[in-house]
Amino acid sequence: AQSVAQPEDQVNVAEGNPLTVKCTYSVSGNPYLFWYVQYPNRGLQFLLKYITGDNLVKGSYGFEAEFNKSQTSFHLKKPSALVSDSALYFCAVRDDSSASKIIFGSGTRLSIRP
Amino acid sequence: NAGVTQTPKFRVLKTGQSMTLLCAQDMNHEYMYWYRQDPGMGLRLIHYSVGEGTTAKGEVPDGYNVSRLKKQNFLLGLESAAPSQTSVYFCASSYALNQPQHFGDGTRLSIL
Numbered sequence: 570a571q572s573v574a575q576p577e578d579q580v581n582v583a584e585g586n587p588l589t590v591k592c593t594y595s596v597s598g599n600p601y602l603f604w605y606v607q608y609p610n611r612g613l614q615f616l617l618k619y620i621t622g623d624n625l626v627k628g629s630y631g632f633e634a635e636f637n638k639s640q641t642s643f644h645l646k647k648p649s650a651l652v653s654d655s656a657l658y659f660c661a662v663r664d665d666s667s668a669s670k671i672i673f674g675s676g677t678r679l680s681i682r683p
Numbered sequence: 684n685a686g687v688t689q690t691p692k693f694r695v696l697k698t699g700q701s702m703t704l705l706c707a708q709d710m711n712h713e714y715m716y717w718y719r720q721d722p723g724m725g726l727r728l729i730h731y732s733v734g735e736g737t738t739a740k741g742e743v744p745d746g747y748n749v750s751r752l753k754k755q756n757f758l759l760g761l762e763s764a765a766p767s768q769t770s771v772y773f774c775a776s777s778y779a780l781n782q783p784q785h786f787g788d789g790t791r792l793s794i795l
Contacts, residue, residue: 578723601781612687612773612786613726620781659725663781670716670741671784675725 571596571664575674582650582681590645590658590677598666602643604634607657607676616658619643630654650681685709689774689787696764696794704759704790706774714777715757716741716784717749719770726773732757733780764794 572595582588594600601620605613617628624636634645645658660674690705706715713734718726728741730749738749746768748760757776761768771791775784 603783610788612775612788613784614786615783618783665781670728670731670780673718673726675723 571662571672573660573662573672573674575658575660575677577677578675579678579680582679584652584681584683585649588647588650588654588679588681590660590679592643592645592660592674594641594643594660594662596662596664596666598664600641600643601663601665601671602634602636603661603671604628604632604643604645605659605661605673606630607659613659616645652681652683655679655681687774687776687785687787689772689790691790692788693791694793696761696792698764698766698794700764701760701762702764703761704772704774704792706757706759706776706787708755708757708774708776708785710776710778710785711754712776712778712785713754714780714784715751716775716777717747717757717759718773718775719743720773720789721770729759729772766794768792769794 574593603618604616607613619626619636627633661671663671687708716731717729727743732738732751735754750758771789775786777784
């Protein structure tokens with residue numbers, strides 16, 4: 570069975586500082602990993618994905634994520650946070666060993682203070 | 684460029700009433716999904732479709748039915764609404780199972 574965990578309900582960062590939003594996963598086969606962002610009263614928007622290849626994935630709005638197979642993690646990062654990055658972030662995973670659907674984490678609220 | 688459009692955006696129902704939520708996508712995607720979002724629980728898959736005329740159960744299908752008569756539309760029905768179905772409902776579509784999903788802006792449903 571596949572699962573995904575976002576251990577932090579909320580992350581607070583000062584503007585200009587680096588940010589990290591954590592995600593760990595569990596799958597039987599190889600993982601397909603995604604990050605989405607949700608702004609108030611809107612649907613989720615795709616940020617980036619890892620399917621195979623380079624462990625460092627670059628996405629929209631200056632975000633990147635590092636795939637770590639040994640730690641089964643896919644943490645979202647940004648070198649310098651902006652106030653406009655404040656939103657709800659979701660990690661999602663799919664197991665390639667079956668016809669399983671994507672499972673979403675419970676979400677992490679990112680708050681960037683000026 | 685509309686993407687995924689959900690109708691209605693808000694609705695209040697009484698217990699026992701029925702209603703249908705409509706999702707339309709203009710990207711010619713094969714896959715469509717219905718999720719519900721509740722505080723602290725992320726998104727949970729209700730039903731999904733891998734193509735016109737097909738539907739399948741997701742994680743929380745009880746109390747809901749779906750239909751995909753046309754490729755661009757995916758309907759979610761509540762036959763007899765219950766307060767536990769108060770939630771925000773999101774529709775999404777994707778080109779393939781491993782491709783990013785495109786989401787609508789949600790339907791906020793309250794069951795009194």
